[in-house]
Amino acid sequence: MEAMEALPKEETLQLRQKHYGPSCKLFFKENPIKIVRAEGQYMYDEQGNQYLDCINNVAHVGHCHPTVVKACTEQMSLLNTNSRFLHDNLVTYAKRLTATLPDKLSVCYFVNSGSEANDLALRLARTYTGNYDVVVMDNGYHGHVSSLIDISPYKFNHTGGEGQKPFVHLVPVPDVYRGLYRENVPDVGEKYAMEVKHTIDAARRQGRKIAAFICESLQSCGGQIIPPHGYLREVYKHMREAGAVCIADEVQVGFGRVGSHFWAFQAVDDEACPDIVCMGKPIGNGHPMSAVVTTPEIAEAFGATGMEYFNTFGGNPVSCAIGLAVMDVIDKEDLMGNASRVGNYLMEGFRKLGEKHDMIGDVRGLGFFIGVDLVKDKKSREPATVEAQHIIYRMKESFILLSTDGPHRNVLKLKGPMCFTTKDADRVLVNLDQVLTEIESARTRKHALLPAKVEAASSNNTLEHAVCSYRKDVHSKRSGPIFTGSHTLSHDALFGNTKRPTDNDSDDDEAKRQKTWAGVD
Amino acid sequence: MEAMEALPKEETLQLRQKHYGPSCKLFFKENPIKIVRAEGQYMYDEQGNQYLDCINNVAHVGHCHPTVVKACTEQMSLLNTNSRFLHDNLVTYAKRLTATLPDKLSVCYFVNSGSEANDLALRLARTYTGNYDVVVMDNGYHGHVSSLIDISPYKFNHTGGEGQKPFVHLVPVPDVYRGLYRENVPDVGEKYAMEVKHTIDAARRQGRKIAAFICESLQSCGGQIIPPHGYLREVYKHMREAGAVCIADEVQVGFGRVGSHFWAFQAVDDEACPDIVCMGKPIGNGHPMSAVVTTPEIAEAFGATGMEYFNTFGGNPVSCAIGLAVMDVIDKEDLMGNASRVGNYLMEGFRKLGEKHDMIGDVRGLGFFIGVDLVKDKKSREPATVEAQHIIYRMKESFILLSTDGPHRNVLKLKGPMCFTTKDADRVLVNLDQVLTEIESARTRKHALLPAKVEAASSNNTLEHAVCSYRKDVHSKRSGPIFTGSHTLSHDALFGNTKRPTDNDSDDDEAKRQKTWAGVD
Structure with a gap:
């Protein structure tokens, strides 16, 4: 055309x-x-x-995929209304989505953007735990609404940011190429996880109570970071011991991008299971939609407050039809x-x-989520920022x-x-x-x-x-x-x-x- | 079909x-x-x-309107990508939308929901003024993300709510049927506006600094309230004297619903002009989209921080095509x-x-935004809550x-x-x-x-x-x-x-x- x-x-x-x-x-x-x-x-x-x-x-699944366009057109011609009415698309999609996740992650909330998803995840975690504080990974980015700028070092620690608030606790990025512990350190995953434990302990000594740990299963804006094996399970263990819930932000990395698994957290650690998963970007191939999936216990605690959660567009029949079509295409075309x-x-x-x-310092990735870390030279690993641009x-x-990203903007x-x-x-x-x-x-x-x-x-x-x-x-x-x-x-x-x-x-x-x-x- | x-x-x-x-x-x-x-x-x-x-x-413009479906299908088949690329739909829509507003409201941000719009409006106001506090109308509802639950008495003062936070200041609803001042009080608009002035003064005495006043131009969840003539201009005047910006939440009431004007604030007070207008629900006839429109001064202050605002789906060519189609239908069908x-x-x-x-106590509205206030009897005006249900x-x-709404759930x-x-x-x-x-x-x-x-x-x-x-x-x-x-x-x-x-x-x-x-x- x-x-x-x-x-x-x-x-x-x-x-x-x-x-x-x-x-x-x-x-x-x-x-x-x-x-x-x-x-x-x-x-x-x-x-x-x-x-x-x-x-x-x-x-x-590819720009303007005809299967997705068709699903949208057909449903949009028939009905597009809110989730206060029963509709088969909503429940069929919820069933299909939860089938890709561990059994305990069985309750969905459909929203409109990754930001709405992560904000809702915080609300769920805070309500369930009764705590407020959040542990985040350095350089992390979780969205553009006020509550998420607050927990995104990628924003609050950079130009125009307001700095770190007392309820936010940072942990180091488990970056084995240029981080605190590198690829040749034994048990590097446990070592990074122990840093999280130290952060929790420090927060506790200040009398702070942690509601949630949130991280992207693979850090995107932070520089295409693949956490070492064993990291996530240990972090989740420490967080749960501290009474917090674990949120996997899969907004950028979910839906099979890693190739081997549907969700990135599954690919990086087969023994780690979050309590809340947030989804976004690829979910509707461009259509504005997102989702949060959690456990029945967390969903029930949120419901038990008696406050309704109503999202005008979230879970409408058109968005759900599109979501189903995207999953169809992933399967049918073996993406x-x-x-x-x-x-x-x-x-x-x-x-x-x-x-x-010599400028290619590190090549890392899973499936079609790849980072090329550009350096001045392999030995110094000094970021080749200007060259990358x-x-x-x-x-x-x-x-x-x-495009490039990472704290030094040197990672392709x-x-x-x-x-x-x-x-x-x-x-x-x-x-x-x-x-x-x-x-x-x-x-x-x-x-x-x-x-x-x-x-x-x-x-x-x-x-x-x-x-x-x-x-x-x-x-x-x-x-x-x-x-x-x-x-x-x-x-x-x-x-x-x-x-x-x-x-x-x-x-x-x-x-x-x-x-x-x-x-x- | x-x-x-x-x-x-x-x-x-x-x-x-x-x-x-x-x-x-x-x-x-x-x-x-x-x-x-x-x-x-x-x-x-x-x-x-x-x-x-x-x-x-x-x-x-009516469920499944064919003009809207057609616009979506055509654009979705051609291109749906983010606003980091130039596209004619984005600018054409921004131009068309701002043309419906007073000249000073000329800069748009396209987002995905009324909640995203109101949250962004708060960020704009806080950045522009350097203040944090917010003045809201009692019973107001502005969205489901954390920052908006905080400023929505409809939520925080009801089941599951956490109560009023110190940075939130309430003003009475200018409800001339069952509010503080009623229909037979002379200069009732000014009287309600003076209540806002008192709230500002009280906040100041506590050393609080106000960033924004936000209200729906017609209060919806609060009970289909039409503010009296002269109210809005006076409130806006008091707020500006206090260094705050005025946000009109038109998410539920904009886009010509009031019949006489495209925006409800224009209908209730021809001399009131907000600094930020938030739009949502009807904007895409069900497609998830929303917008914030503000002045160049506020937009520039927000831009001057150097922090990028990126919204993955906001302003994509499909949403903008749909937005344009909705405006076409409103015009062509004289809705x-x-x-x-x-x-x-x-x-x-x-x-x-x-x-x-005797149960119909009050009938109020503008255009096709109507409330029927049901009462036990006309004399007592006691809300007929159970009867309404x-x-x-x-x-x-x-x-x-x-459906019913209002604090007594008695207004049809x-x-x-x-x-x-x-x-x-x-x-x-x-x-x-x-x-x-x-x-x-x-x-x-x-x-x-x-x-x-x-x-x-x-x-x-x-x-x-x-x-x-x-x-x-x-x-x-x-x-x-x-x-x-x-x-x-x-x-x-x-x-x-x-x-x-x-x-x-x-x-x-x-x-x-x-x-x-x-x-x-």
Whole structure:
């Protein structure tokens, strides 16, 4: 299907600047992408350029999957109302969802977003335990509503954050690559779990009472972290001894993404079972829906207060039909098998690249949840923050959508639609190889310039500036496309006056930039 | 279109009891309705019975409106992704939405639910003012996430609530029928506004600093309250003098429901303009979406913290396409005009019934947002709580869906799909007339039984018990359908052994109930 854009890109951008919250950021701020259609793992811009999508973990079974669209249309034509009426879709979906989980996790609440799910999980935990405090993993992110900003170090400890509140207790990330205990420490899982025990004990000494421990089963924004075997069961044990309940935030990592299991907590520790599981993003392939699943005991305690929980849209027949369709597609197309196969293929590929490129420090993942930890060099493991941002921009030029995360923003994240193929994987690997080669080549020649700039990269703004300067250094020496601090330019645009096909700026702007950049090299 | 049920009703109910949170209540707990399809203002159960929907303010332009379904299907087949990519639907919708508002309200945030909208509004207000406290209207309800339970007296002051927190300040409901100042008090709006001023002053004396005043422009759960003219402008003035911002919660009452204006705050006070408007329920005709609109100044202050606001589903192209379609239908079908015409017709009808029935104490509303305040008698204005519950059950027997709300649960709420007709209105009026006549007739004969039972109706459970007993009193003397505490039975079922068409219980259960009830009359 061909999609037309209704407005010129520049007008879209201007209207957005006028009418949309400035806190809502665009990918590639300086030359954002306008996407008009998508299919499977591919997205298309207004000029018809095809992008390979490595990052949209929401379009789980593939963008615009016809089975999901059909389920939505059919149910939406028939009935879409609230859960105060009985409906078969709600109960069928609840039964199907709970069947993927350990028996004790049998009671659902259907909500609209991961944030609503995690907030409800906190309410359940606090009501059940009668306690208030929350233990969270450092760098964790659990959502955008007030109660979750409060328990997300990824937010409260960074720009614009209000810092840690007294009822929040942090535990270290069980990151065996750059954390407190590393891959060669014996019983590393127990050691990290013991840190949690210490946190609990410290909280108790202050007279605090813990309601919940919440962590993503695999930490996403925190840098694609796979906790070591044995960690989760030990943490859960310590938390339960402290009277707290254990919440698995599977919003980003659930629904078979890890390949081997439907839920990530099952994949990282076959003996760990949370008391509450929160689901979101992939659950409806883009349709706004989420869920919380818990035990009958916790659900009954919440119900026993007598306060009704009513969620206007949660559990409506359309959302449930979509949820069922997504599960159908995962099964019918063996997307978990595909995630395992392609994920392993990709990770092997990255590891092979790592033999050639000193910048690939660590390759980690499960199924199609993969992180490539970029470093200055393998020995120091110093995060290659600026380089990582550069790679993202360069991959965009090759029409590959990647992103970075982690506290140092140096970890490449791959978590695209589950229909990703080995051919797609090859496209990523070949392009990454090329960009790494370019960077290494430029570094060899201009090495002295780099360290100071990376150190300067402490805030977002400074980081952007550093990336910009770094790009200048790298690109002044190579022949590929080139980026500036405020614009994206191809080498040809800069030196040969040829406009990039995705560039939609006026010729005037183009001329200005050429002038600016003429003096750089 | 004919809809088949996938499961027998009893199995749906059992699965729901097993797999869905017990805090999530059903309408008509003792014999809930299973709805399988809907169209316009009509909903159909699994037996094909047609219910007239007077309560679903979410199905705003009519259940399953084909224009909305078409917009969803087309966009969902093309692209559904997050707002980090540029898309024309987002900006077109933002432009269209802000065009309905005063000029200064020009910046949107798209989210997934009224709760997300109100929570974000609090975050905006707190960031902009640097203050934390919130002034709310008594009986107000603003959503189900933690931060909103805290500021919703409808929740925190009732069963399972934790009471009022120190940062929350209550002001009286400007209810001119049963509030502090009544309809015959001169300058009643200013008087209620002065109460807000007193609250602000008291908070200040405690050293508290107010971030926001939030109220529904027309209070819904609080009992369908229409604030007196001049109230809102005065309150907003006092709040701004105190350094706070004013949030209009239009989640339940916006989008032309009041008929005369697109937003309820415009209808109740042409000189009041909030700083933040929160929208929800009707915005997507059932699709999970919501929005916050504010001023550039507040949006910039929020942006200036440097913290990104990312909402996974908010502002996706499908939600925006649906939002645009809903606005199209409102315009093309003149639903605001219809709301005015049918709303006025209904209110006139209720007032005429009020001349005949002493139980109709007050009829109030704007457009198709109507409340009928039921009383023991017009003079005392004592709320007719038990009777109101009875009426709801009796109307259900006539296949009319109504509900009650307000602190005494005695106010009949009418806020159904905006395509409601005068014929539908007649159906409501005729049936209500009949039920009121029945009640009055029974009361005349058995008057002594009533007062003690109403007094006993302090909690939900006690209320149900009281309703049950009351039903026995009423029905033992009349010939219409009859209800029991735990089941709904027709008169024929009780006395003539004929099963109700909507009843799906086993014959065994039926026999037991007949036995139980045989001794009652």
